[in-house]
Amino acid sequence: MTVLDHTITRVSVDEVTGYTSFKLGSFEFRRDEYFAHITWPKGSHIIEIDRFLRAMVRDIGWGFFYGWIFFDDVFGTTNHYGTVDVFAGSYDRGCKEAGIDFLETFSAQAVSEAFEAISRDWISNGYDPLNAPLETGTPIGPKGEERTDPLLRAFIAADRMLGLEGDKPVRSDETGHPVNRAFADLTFDTPDIVCEHGFEGQLHAINLFDHIARSDVTWNPSISAVTRANICCVTSEEHMLPVIHGNDRNEWFIQLSDEIHWQIADKNSGQPRGRIVMKAGDVCAMPADIRHQGFAPKRAMLMVLENGTPGLEARYASGELKPYPVDFG
Ligand SMILES: [Fe+2]
Known part of the structure; x- marks a missing residue:
């Protein structure tokens, strides 16, 4: 297996939409107002932009997860835990039979940096692909104002059991985390905590x-x-x-x-x-x-x-x- 140490390069900026196109290895990525376009030496593919961006930020955020992440039936990544394949058509019978399937292997870091660069450029303020579609704006249209907040929700490590003294407070109205509209009809009982004498402050439970x-x-x-x-x-x-x-x-x-x-x-x-x-x-x-x-x-x-x-x-x-x-x- 050949691992390419290529890093992402910026190809050009579209004068009309304002979006940058990129190249990683033999893959080129370009977006217009509605779609992401991916090309490779033997073929090309088109993905609706919302779907492409919602897949891409999760692929980075999950660290390429276990195994295969298909953005759709054609394009995606495979995690080899240190290296990552970027593929097009490699697991699609039609593409394979047509001989247009293509795969390149990169260091995981190179793919992560590439996907982050693409996402940063192609996501504008007012659209968050990690939110449910009903709870965010649309990525359709020309490039807007740049987002300055983190693209990904970083993992926050707990020091102790959630809610115990010394750790961050659990999510609540006060911490700016209201109950989602879909769960407004639920009642949330607080657990009874009965602690053996001598273990106070070491035992806790949350709902x-x-x-x-x-x-x-x-x-x-x-x-x-x-x-x-x-x-x-x-x-x-x-x-x-x-x-x-x-x-x-x-x-x-x-x-x-x-x-x-x-x-x-x-x-x-x-x-x-x-x-x-x-x-x-x-x-x-x-x-x-x-x-x-x-x-x-x-x-x-x-x-x-x-x-x-x-x-x-x-x-x-x-x-x-x-x-x-x-x-x-
Ligand atoms: Fe799964």
Whole structure:
């Protein structure tokens, strides 16, 4: 595998729209008022700009996540944990048969810097691709005023259990995190905390539903608890997952409220494998050999459990581990 150490270069600025076009390796990225245009030596592709930007900022923010991030059926990235493939058509049967598929491997840092440069230039004030579409402006149109706030929501590490003295305050009206309109009908009981004598100040509990209900982003972890390789993320989801995720390991979902519809397809060909509707209380394991995209008609709470064990992707890819976690019967 050849890893390109190319960094992103600015090609030109469009005089009419004000947007910059970029080049990373053999890929060129250009946007107009409605669309992102991607070209590579053997082909070209077009993606609606909102979808492109919502996918791109999450790809950077998630550190390319596990496995494949498809912006749509054609374009995306694959994480090799240190290096990242940028591909076009490599996992699309039609593109492969037409011989226009293309893939280049870069250092993860090069892709991250490239995507951040593109996003910075192509996102204007008033539009936040991490917000639900109903809660932000539109990216359509010529370049506007530059955004000066952080493009990504940085992770804030807790020093202690949330709410215990010495840590940041939990989300509340006072901290500028109101309950989202979709969860206005919920009541949030405060947990009773009965502490053994001598352990005062060391034990605490919060209402997790209350915390998630105050998240201002969608399809982006709101709390992550990490214990060695076990990663537990809770998120609020509304509208559609802006990427199609191709798993390189099993991934567990626990639906905490409302419902999410999932479209599941074969990871390599995109051939449909199934549709599931997860309702509150449902649990499922997404297999290691699929790609999937979620649709939440109403804002929903989801808990995702990931196994971050290094090298797990190779054990699934080689067939050593079955692509699903449980044999029934
Ligand atoms: Fe996934």
